[in-house]
Amino acid sequence: MIPLSHFMLISAALFCIGLYAVLTKRNAIQVLIGIEFMINAAILNFVAFGRFDRIAGGGQMFALFAIVLAAAGVAVALAIILNVYKHFRTINPDKIDTLKD
Amino acid sequence: MEVLSFSANALCLLSIIAVAFPFLSFLTIMLGRKSPGSAISIFNTSISFISSILVFISVWNGEPVQQQVEWFSIGSNVFSAGILLNNLSVLMMVLVSGISVLVHIYSISYMKGDINIHKYWAYLGLFCFSMMGLVVSDSLLLIYMFWELVGFSSYLLIGFWFTKDAASQAAKKAFIMNRIGDIGFLTGLMIIYSQFGTFDIVKLFGSGGMIDSASIVDGIWISASTEMPVIWLTIAGIAFFMGAMAKSAQFPLHTWLPDAMEGPTSVSALIHAATMVAAGVFLLGRIYPLFDSVALNIITIIGVLTAFIAATIALTQNDIKRILAYSTISQLGFIIAAMGIGAYGESIFHLATHAFFKCLLFLAAGAVIHQLHHHKEQHNMEFDHQDIRMMGGLRKQMPVTFIAMCIAAAALAGLPFTSGFLSKDAILITSFEWAEGYHGFKKLVPYILTLTSWLTVFYIARLIFKVFFGKSRYTDLHEAPTSMTRILMILSFGSLFILFSFNPLSYDGSWILKGFAGAGVKGFDRLHLFIPAIVTVISLAIIFIAYKVYGGRAVQTFPEKGLLYRFSNRAWYFDSLYDFLFVRSTTALSRLSYKFDKLVVDGLVNLLATLTNIISEVADWFDRNIVDGLVNGLATLARKTGDFARQFQSGKLQHYLLTMLTLVVTFFILTYFI
Secondary structure (H helix, E strand, C coil), rough: CCCCCHHHHHHHHHHHHHHHHHHHHHCCCHHHHHHHHHHHHHHHHHHHHCCCCCCCCCCHHHHHHHHHHHHHHHHHHHHHHHHHHHHHHCCCCCCCCCCCC | CCCCCHHHHHHHHHHHHHHHHHHHHHHHHHHHCCCCCCHHHHHHHHHHHHHHHHHHHCCCCCEEEEEEEEEEEEEEEEEEEEEEECHHHHHHHHHHHHHHHHHHHHHHHHCCCCCCHHHHHHHHHHHHHHHHHHEEEHHHHHHHHHHHHHHHHHHHHHHHHCCCHHHHHHHHHHHHHHHHHHHHHHEEEEHHHHHHHCCCCHHHHCCCCCCHCCEEEECCEECCCCEEECHHHHHHHHHHHHHHHHHHHCCCCCCCHEEEHHHCCHHHHHHHHHHHHHHHHHHHHHHHHHHCHHHHHHHHHHHHHHHHHHHHHCCCCCCCHHHHHHHHHHHHHHHHHHHHHCCCHHHHHHHHHHHHHHHHHHHHHHHHHHHHHHHHHHHCCCCCCCCCHHEEEEEEEEHHHHHHHHHHHHHCCCCCHHHHHHHHHHHHHHHHHHHHCHHHHHHHHHHHHHHHHHHHHHHHHHHHHHHCCCCCCCCCCCCCHHHHHHHHHHHHCEEEHHHHCCCCCCHHHHHHHHHCCCCCCCCHHHHHHHHHHHHHHHHHHHHHHHHHHHHHHCCCCCCCHHHHHHHHHHHHHHHHHHHHHHHHHHHHHHHHHHHHHHHHHHHHHHHHHHHHHHHHHHHHHHHHHHHHHHHHHHHHCCCHHHHHHHHHCCCCHHHHHHHHHHHHHHHHHHHHHH
């Protein structure tokens, strides 16, 4: 049987790749992909922890919910990106700096 | 005479008219529009002359008239101002106003075409006003005021052609010289006032007045109220004489008069020959009882010295007006010396006759100068029209002027049948009589005076021969205008004996001498006979010599170089001496004080300034670096902090995320590893 720490390492690696993508990419779509990586790292953790839980199938339930939420989030995020593009004529997050006062 | 006797009030009114009318013409011309002003001036002067004559007729040899009003008072001291008419003042009134009328009329032609002619008339009016005022005042203080006014108007008239540098310099010189004398006058006034407490001439100098009743006991001069050492009496006399010295151009204050010839010739005739220079003598006459024997001796010495020095200078001058100026100084020396030896009446007598013939000499010289000047301008020639070497042979071209000048010159030389003969012999004879009683240097006085009168004969003969004899250089030179020659004729009449005495050869019958008490003739027949005879014979011989030397103009036998010639021609180097003594030393002193100022005073100030500068540099550095540094440092710190904090709010999503991550990681590390 594969030990839990292997799952944890893979999940951490996925999270780090996602974080890196979110922080460095010059394209909002790629940033979005980075976010998906991080969400999926968390889902992987749910599933791995569920295998060792006494309540059977709890982790997988949470994973299913999370997948749905991620899908919904992506839909919202894509809509935001579309609107940002309409407004700024770019989706490079570096060029968009109106968050400051 | 009965018809023309006036009451005292009327007389005072008349004399006020005589004084005030010239001033009126001054005011009208100065305040009015730019009109020539000749008519009003002559009218006013004539009024002045006529009222002077009326006053003269009723006062001469009669009771003196004095009227006064309270002028002002300081504390309990009351100062009065008023009019005093006695023989001396009425004689001077007639003399001044008479000569001034003649000069006014003469000036119409002489000053024709001058651009500032209205000022000329105004200044003449001011002068006549001050001179008449001086003559009739009864208070020394008033006399002092008019004295200053006379000096001032003389200054204006000398500098009338002020665009000429020499004229303005001469005006300044005259003014400054007169100021020196004025200091003397003022000193005298102060001494008199502190001793007697009044300026009233009658109270002071009248018979039985304060001066008479003041006594001298053991070297103390005692008046009714105060007393002081007797030396002050002498000093007062000398101080007043100093004032007279400046006005009457006596050695050593005489140098302004020759320079004053830069003014118009008519002015020279009026002011610097007949009237203003007489003011000094007039002052001496007014305060005569004040002088003690020391003061009188000084007056005599100064007078004799002046007469002699000026006569020797006049021998070699070449400017016609300068010769006459030195001659005036010399004659005034005679008059002053006569005052000094106690010949009061003779002195005034010579003053009166001198006024006429010297005025005539000047006006005749003015006619010559006027004609030569015109000739020069018509023919575009360049020469000095006052230089007697440029004249000669004018006898035929200007006959009237020639005759007038000859009469005046004869009067100056003291030849018989002229007025000068009478008055000059009066002075000479009195001086011989006076010297009889003395020993030592006083014996010399009459001889020097006689010698001077012979010198006078020589220089005036030289002038006549050089100007009128020989061959003329100019072909179409004409006689002066009739208005000028007419004046010359009137004055020529005034220079003859007939106006002053019916006997042409003896001054005993002269009415002016009789008018002044104490001038009685004392006898000494041998003097009365010999002196005029000897003087006249030698004078005639001198005229003959002068004719031989100058009349032919063939050879210049008189040496024009040599020590004596230069000494005389340069006027005994008085100007150079004064220049060296006073001007140079003053300049040197001022240069020295300038250096002191520059080095020490300025040095101190500059040192102080440098010190202050250095201190302020330090303060500035401290202020800039420490005080400002603190404030600026704080500000910089705040800015730097702000700049640093600002970096975090870039408005970029990824930066915020990075910051967040860093913080989370930091806290994580802090929590779990440290």
